[in-house]
Amino acid sequence: MRKALLTGLLLLAACSSPPPPAPPPPPAPAEAVIGQTVVPGSKAPSGHIVPNVVGKNHQEAQDAMQAAGFYRLAEEDATGRKRSLIMDRNWVVVEQNPQGGTVLDPKETITLRSKKYTD
Template identity: 65%
Template sequence: MPNVVGLNHQLAQDTMQAAGFYYLTEQDATGQGRLLINDRNWVVVTQEPKGGTRVPTDTKIVLRSKKIGE
């Protein structure tokens, strides 16, 4: 499992997919329920499972992001 915390959301998704992980979900880390429309304007602040964890590639990945600058 790649560690994508700190990456912009688009690069994080690309990194996960390059590693074979396609079951990706996303959430607004602020709890406001906003949709991540332009992924490059968001930065990943947490991920589940955590980076470095060994998990099957069909594991559900949750990326929680907030807008850059928040």
Template identity: 55%
Template sequence: MKIVLAVLVLVLAGCGEAASPVAQPPAASTTATSSAPAGPKMPKVVEMRLADARELLEAQGYRVAQEDGTGQQRPILEPLNWVVVSQLPEADAAAPSGTQVQLKVRKPTDTSVSQEPPVKGAVPNVVCLDLQKAQDTLQAAGFYLLGSEDATGQGRQRLVDRNWVVVSQSEAAGSKPDPKTKIVLGAVKFGEPTGASGCKS
């Protein structure tokens, strides 16, 4: 009987020494769902004044080059007088800081009126042209006695005619006055209100 009890004790002790498996926590997922941040994108500057477009682009670290989009290779002296008509890279394209942006620009008056050649002896419509081009057009039609005035009534001098847009003319388009008649053009600076002329300045 003692031998049986001893054997039973040994068996129970052996069972108690067996190590029970320890449950391991589930492994953390290593697949991340977050994507890398997108790079900088080119802002849209088409239809903006060149001065504003340049300020925006340069503030974001881009280099700017511009050219006359009409192909006339006119010098771009006053950025406020020009409007962006195309850009490369285009808006929303990926473009890191330092990228050169090529802008093509026009004056608001470039497409305002017909570019038909003037008829000799008939007053052409020069409203919405820049003052220099308006004078050239009138002279091509045979009118050389020309004057201009600040249409805002401030009496400012027109030092650079290309910086002004014509909003009125003293002789109606299509009329045929004496060639010695003085034609006075009312003008405002680009970017100023053009009143009832309908010009985009």
């Protein structure tokens, strides 16, 4: 009987203690805005994140843009000589607009400025 009473008191004491406080909710993610630069790895609900292709072969840069969902691509000769980029693999991207990490609507145009490897 005494053992049952002691067990009952311990059980009552365990049940009467307040529950531990709930952990605070995680902070709400910031809404990405088109044209805003976001932290890599975050989701951009209002557009796609533009990949950084500066330093890549022009053909590889185009492939990366298309893999990210961007198909409206413009290209320019970065030397100002207005040459056409015929053999994409002979060129390297030296500048892009908008820059990598920017959230952009996939219907917008991305400009890749490249120069020949021999320039």
